[in-house]
Amino acid sequence: MAPDEWKAGLTASARYENIERIASAITAGCPGRADTAQQEAFKLESQAFDVSPTRQDYDQACLAASQPSLPPPEQCPALSHPFHHDPTPGLTIGHYTNCVELDEGITSTVYRSPATAATADLLSPERGYALKLIHHHPPEPHNPTREIKTLQSCSGHATIIPLLETFHDGENHLVLVFPLKPLTLSQLLDAGGPLPDPQVSRITRDVLSALEYIHERGIVHRDLKPSAVLLDGPDGPAYLSDFGTVWHPEFSPPSEPADSKILDIGTGPYRPPDALMGNKSYSTPIDIWSLGVLLSELASLSPHPTPIFSSPPTHEDGSQLGLILSIFRTLGTPTLETWPEAAAFRTSPFGMWRVFEAQEGAFDGVSGTFRELVVGMLKYESGQRLTAKQALEHKCLSHEQK
Template sequence: MAFESNWRSSLGATERYANIEKLRKSIEVKGLSSTGTAHKTAFDIEAEAYNTSESRKAYENACNGIIAAPADLEHPDAIPDTPGILIGKYQDCHHLASGLVAEVYRSKAVALKVITETRDVQPHNPAREVQILTEASHSAIIHLIEKFRDQEGRFVLVFPFMPLTLAKIIGSGSVPESFTRSCFHDLFSALAYLHEHGIIHRDIKPSNLLLKSRSGPAYLSDFGTTWHPTFSAVDEPPNRKVLEVGTTCYRAPEALFGNRSYNTSLDMWAAGAMLVECLRNPPKPLFESRDTSEDGNQLGLILSIFKTLGTPTKETWPEATSFSTPPFEWYQEFPGLSWEELLPGVREDTIDLVKRLVCYESGKRFTAVEALSHQFFISQE
């Protein structure tokens, strides 16, 4: 019984955070909480399990009770049999998710993005999102069917309904390499198209990669914070871009340290972090981060990046010498971990692709075109 009474001493902070992250994703997938409060809810559930459980097994059971694979992964096209609401001409609309400026509903074969926040919440811009999607033409970018104002005067964007996201797949357990290869081929294809036109998506994350089925294809979505060289030029000149972009653990270091001149390589960092998450078994984020609305989230993410990759120097990150907030002379230097430690059991050629995406110096990161030509997409399991 001595082991049981001291079980908390054997539970490290990394393991606790991993459970919080799994809880957060499960909560978001199941729609048990809005995106903005999912992290806090997960933190509260884990804290209660930690403080009240009498054993390590009881703690794990308390956490895993809500981390079970979502039912809609088995029947992703299932339509609720309860009556929905009317939005414009679309009947039986059922709520799917809520974000900072919009709510998403499903009506049979379409998804409706209803803009609920009319104030200027930079860099969110639904009008610019429509401009970009109207102009864009690529098989791996979600198609905008139409736009309209509903009975309440709210701006509504209509898309094809996609039953799954990469976040849901990650939340259900280990991700097959064949699926990862197919999914990221679609993602890099979409990014290659966008980047060729100077467009930066700025919110690459698992929940923004939509899937038609468990085998794909994948579609890049949510262009609400996207930067366009023409449409965004007035509000955000190329050398004065908004820094508060990206989500939690997928935010690139150049934005964290004040480089307003960041470019398309910002998306490649996020894509690389996503790829690592999918390659891990079980899936786990590369970096630890609180929700962007929480105090200290940026400092916590910086610390996690430094502990994981090692504290950068002027030699390893020369471009950062010109940032408004250089990352050097950190109060503590961290050696970082090797990629073999971060991705145990993963093939060398796959690790090579990751290394070329998740690196401090943005100019050394692979472009989307270079990533598509990598051996990872040529090799077979």
């Protein structure tokens, strides 16, 4: 067998079984780490997968990681009551103690905090909380006040992350509090694929359910990407989050009316061509485009899923041009017939670009179950893209895949 050939034969379900065993071992050895066990298990399994030269080495590495072990008491003290948490000093933010940084971006820093008796009335304390601390004066289109109002208006929807409370810390930072979820879709994809069709179907349905709800109200998410989809576990449920750049017909300012929206939206390869070409009147179909790109990755047949389009990192010059060329090379350079609305865009896609024919077999890397759905989302003309409601009625999502 050629080096690494064994990896192609390792099913996603086998990998998830190992991840679950490792996570259970972490929790058994240290109940205080239960809220991070899933993420730790993903990292350990991914490391075993990446470095093991043979399947036997991989199995042995996973077996070793799944053996319960009791760490030193100073690392994991015994639980003395149901709200016990790791006493390792962390930040105190408001009435949330032992806050540990999870992620930092340009406009905010996210911390996790264990549930305590003081905060237990907000949520079942099994996992704890995620605190999004907003940096002072984030630039548009980032707007935490609009994010808060939008989330409050969507309160109660099953697949939109609930906002538990907001407050200002001692340095007058605005803090948004959410239930802590153990996994993001980005982490799930990083663990490798291909993913089973039923799993892809469940996650996609949950995201589309959230989009259908906000789109019916004229709300545009504007930054749909794998890290904006939170998961309770590898099979879901999934929750749409990260509403920091949302456009809302009621809560957006008069300086950003429906026909003159900000163009600097989206992330990497998930950015829609409408905004790339200067269409300030874009609307809910841009979220469908972003989901189509995301679904091309989620339903990828590759052991290392990637989006159907590529985009240079945002810090590199020409990232926008690189993405436009990737889209044109894949779908073919648009014409007045395939993208009539673009004739009115600020930047015309006609006549200024090299003409590429649509790439033969461009969607062959997507599971056949979801290929038609992805194609229906990735139409140049926004009015030809499936709506969230139409996508939910597609045969691949209408029932559990067998």
